[in-house]
Amino acid sequence: MIDIRFHAMPGGRRIACRFTPAAPEKAGGPALVFLPGYMSDMAGGKACAVFDWAREHGRACLLLDYSGCGESSGDFADGTLSRWREEVLALVEVHCPGPVIFIGSSMGGWLMLLCALALPAGKRAGLIGIAPAPDFTTWGRSEEDKARLAGGETVHDDNPYGPEPTPTHPGFWADGQANLLLGSEIPLDCPVRLLHGQGDPDVPWAISLELSRRLRSADVQVTLIKDGDHRLSRDADIALLLRTIAALVSEAN
Numbered sequence: 001m002i003d004i005r006f007h008a009m010p011g012g013r014r015i016a017c018r019f020t021p022a023a024p025e026k027a028g029g030p031a032l033v034f035l036p037g038y039m040s041d042m043a044g045g046k047a048c049a050v051f052d053w054a055r056e057h058g059r060a061c062l063l064l065d066y067s068g069c070g071e072s073s074g075d076f077a078d079g080t081l082s083r084w085r086e087e088v089l090a091l092v093e094v095h096c097p098g099p100v101i102f103i104g105s106s107m108g109g110w111l112m113l114l115c116a117l118a119l120p121a122g123k124r125a126g127l128i129g130i131a132p133a134p135d136f137t138t139w140g141r142s143e144e145d146k147a148r149l150a151g152g153e154t155v156h157d158d159n160p161y162g163p164e165p166t167p168t169h170p171g172f173w174a175d176g177q178a179n180l181l182l183g184s185e186i187p188l189d190c191p192v193r194l195l196h197g198q199g200d201p202d203v204p205w206a207i208s209l210e211l212s213r214r215l216r217s218a219d220v221q222v223t224l225i226k227d228g229d230h231r232l233s234r235d236a237d238i239a240l241l242l243r244t245i246a247a248l249v250s251e252a253n
Contacts, residue, residue, distance in 0.1 A: 004071055007091055015064060015087050016071035018042060018051065019095045023058030030125035030252045031060035031096040032245065035088065035115070037106030037133075039166060041070030045233045046105060046130065046241065053242050059249060062095050064088065077154075077167070080175035081107075085114045092119075099125035101248060103241075106203060106230065109194075110134040113181055116188055124190040125252040128244055131196050131230050132211060133203045135183075137176030140203075141168075149173040160201075161231075182207075182214055191219040191251060193244050197228020197237075 006014045022029060032054050034047045041047075042063035054061030066084040067074030088111065092100060100123060104112030109132025116124050133140070145155050149170045156165040192215055196208040205224055212220045223244075228237060 006072075007087075007094060009067070009087060009090060012073070013067045013087070014073040015067060015091060016042070017062060017064040017091055017095075019062050020051065020055045020060065022060040026058045028098065028253075029059060030099040030101045030249060031062060032249075033062045033088070033092060033096065033100050033102050035064075035102060035104040035108030035111050036066070036069070037108050039069065039076070040105070040108075041065045043070060044105075046231075046238060049238045049242065050103060050245065053245065057246075057249075060096065062091060064091055077169045078171065079169075080172050081111055081114060081179050082175050084111060085118065088115050089118055099123050099252065101126040101128065101245070101252065103128045103130070103245070104132060105130040106133045107136070108132075110136070110176075110179075110181070113186060113188070114179060116190070117186075121189065124188065126191040126248045127188070127193070128241070128248065129192070129194045129196075129208065129211070130232055130241065131200055131203045132194060132208060134181045134207070134211060135176075136203065137168075137173050138180060139207070141173070146173075182210055184214070185216055186211075186214045187216050189217045191248060192217055192221070193248060194220070194222045195225065195228075195232060195237075195241060195244065196222065197225045197230065197232055199227055200230040202230040 065072040068076035068079045102112035109129035155168045159166040194208040196205040
């Protein structure tokens with residue numbers, strides 16, 4: 001296990017991360033940056049599989065926990081896409097001087113788009129979305145929930161992945177509404193690969209199709225897994241993810 005490091009952010013946040021550098025002969029290749037989903041962290045199965053693959057193949061890889069998640073400091077209730085984007089970009093600046101491939105799972109797929117848009121075009125080697133969920137503060141919420149959130153109330157949902165209900169805090173929701181992407185062209189031109197299960201109960205696979213339509217890039221591929229769920233963490237799903245990473249890394253070199 002690579003030791004966890006901590007990066008100090010303004011205001012005292014300490015962001016936990018793991019980083020493995022590229023082998024000398026592959027130092028010019030893109031670094032992989034894995035972005036977990038909502039209330040997830042870098043200890044998840046997909047993140048660890050990507051990190052292990054990178055180490056085995058001599059590729060640089062960065063994992064991190066957003067503030068309020070995992071090993072990082074902070075209160076989850078303070079978390080927003082803008083706040084977490086700031087943290088991701090700070091760690092990318094420290095650890096990844098060259099091009100990067102963002103790999104975003106669920107909410108991380110929204111965050112990867114926001115992070116990519118904040119970087120110079122030459123630094124964007126590619127994007128891989130796993131059940132990406134851009135704009136889920138809009139299509140994922142009822143009008144009643146939106147009214148409650150707009151009024152400053154936290155909304156709790158049943159959590160199929162754990163014993164505690166999943167909270168959506170009004171600050172996160174409001175920030176999400178300020179960072180919507182699917183209503184217009186998304187000016188990214190790098191290669192994009194989207195993986196989505198057609199049995200996903202949380203993020204409709206049509207979101208990946210809409211995202212592919214909105215991206216300006218001509219190099220966008222959507223892979224639908226007919227029996228795939230939201231997590232796409234079965235052995236076969238992770239094998240597909242690693243093949244997708246290997247192909248995109250090869251194309252970027």
